[in-house]
Amino acid sequence: MRRKRLTLKIRSKKRFSNKKLKLPYVSYALPPIVLFCFCVFFYCHFFTSSPANEPPHSISISNHSSLAISTELIPHSISITNHSSLSASPPPPPPPPVYEKPNDQKIVYEKPCDYTNGRWIRTKRNPLYNSTTCVNLKESRNCIANGRPDLGFLYWKWKPSECYLPRFEPNTFLQLISNKHVAFVGDSLSRNHLESLLCMLNTVTKPNGFSHQSFTRWLFPSHNATLSFYWSPFLVQGVERNNQGPRYNNYNKIHLDHANMRWEKDMDQMDMIVLSLGHWFLIPSVFYWDDKVIGCVNRPVSNCTTDIGFYGPIRRALRTALNSIIKKKVKKGNGIDVILRTYSPSHFEGAWDKGGICSKTEPYRAGERQLEGENAMIRRIQFEEVERAKARAKELVKAKPKAEKFKGFRLEVLDVTKLALLRPDGHPGAYMNPFPFAKGVSKHVQNDCVHWCLPGPIDTWNEIFLEMMKNMAQAAEE
Ligand SMILES: *[C@@H]1O[C@H](CO)[C@@H](O)[C@H](O)[C@H]1NC(C)=O
Ligand SMILES: *[C@@H]1O[C@H](CO)[C@@H](O)[C@H](O)[C@H]1NC(C)=O
Ligand SMILES: *[C@@H]1O[C@H](CO)[C@@H](O)[C@H](O)[C@H]1NC(C)=O
């Protein structure tokens, strides 16, 4: 049933060599990079969107002491799939998934632990992968290949206050997702997270990747496991700001009352969803409810008179997404696991467009950097909405007639905000591009202080993710 539906949906398949892990990108689903930045206080936000190659231009925000500026860069690594030519000579479909029993490796369960609080300590161990073992690493994240000279940032591990965080075990992870489909839904940071996971899994087995208009999938035939990425930076319906081309659109249009159909329509095929949101709400946006304008943020248009900020909209969008999952899953009685990955802070020093950089080469020490301001607020909203959704799901389950089987709806938080906040050294910075100083250091060089180098501290997110999966599997057995 599932196989058939999958096959029908795939308009353009791309088979990938088994020798390499490739990260395919589709032009529509995964638009290339735009960098937007709000210099609020002393650092900025910075993230990705749409295709263009223009000199940066600035937009002033009247209701801010600061500026919002955007620049757009074409990432070299994004390949545009020509759908029509692909469908003209379709490649063979991926082989049917066969689940071979993996090595009978005993999964060791750690005691559940609070991974949120802790510190970064030095380690001598090498990262699980490098750009040789994970070929086709997205260029803009491949900091070492791009010439980043200081490698010290690779040699830190997260030490939770009350326990140890084990190293990522790719085989254990694959065992836990055997016969499952785990979908990542979000923006380029969600993709960054998934790319780290793929690089780590790639050290033991090679997936077959393929792209569709609304998602990219990686099948692990050895475990009949599927990972997928759905580009949906708002989680709800909307049109992303796009400074160029025929779909020119100077601001986001975000419909807070409808979950984005791109991922919502495939929900029945998913066993686990990893959701995240944040940065895209900070740029000029108009918010809609029931197709009516309810407010905006950062003056997207001159007739926007009601600045409602971005906290309320982030909360509403998350609530709408979670409600949609609850409605579809809990009411139908077939459960799903939902992981909300919390906000990932950025680390600009100075104005991003005046040489703003992330120059640190070491983590912050305990107490050196507090969780505060937007980082704290967005994370708090995410926790509050998860609690709210849990309570709502519970109510719905209670109201169900006893005879109705319910397979469970689980909702957990993957809290990365604090550990990420302490890693100003983990971003590509100037090494988002190859050898940025080859022509001299005086030249202005764009920095990326939002996404994370691969390998890098973002790999820790997956170590915690694995521990969560182990605990969930254990809880299900009990
Ligand atoms: C895509 O492929 C079609 C059919 O092969 C071809 O006619 C068209 O020019 C291609 N478009 C691009 C942008 O390469
Ligand atoms: C990458 O890792 C492999 C396996 O651990 C190792 O043999 C190789 O030397 C590494 N390559 C680089 C460039 O560090
Ligand atoms: C393969 O995995 C899918 C979930 O992605 C599941 O629905 C299907 O039953 C699995 N197939 C087998 C043979 O277990």
Ligand SMILES: *[C@@H]1O[C@H](CO)[C@@H](O)[C@H](O)[C@H]1NC(C)=O
């Ligand atoms: C601004 O005015 C235009 C034209 O009347 C309208 O279509 C648009 O919805 C307005 N935007 C806001 C945010 O009120």
Ligand SMILES: *[C@@H]1O[C@H](CO)[C@@H](O)[C@H](O)[C@H]1NC(C)=O
């Ligand atoms: C400007 O922002 C402040 C909060 O920073 C808000 O209280 C105020 O209503 C906003 N004013 C306008 C005109 O949007």
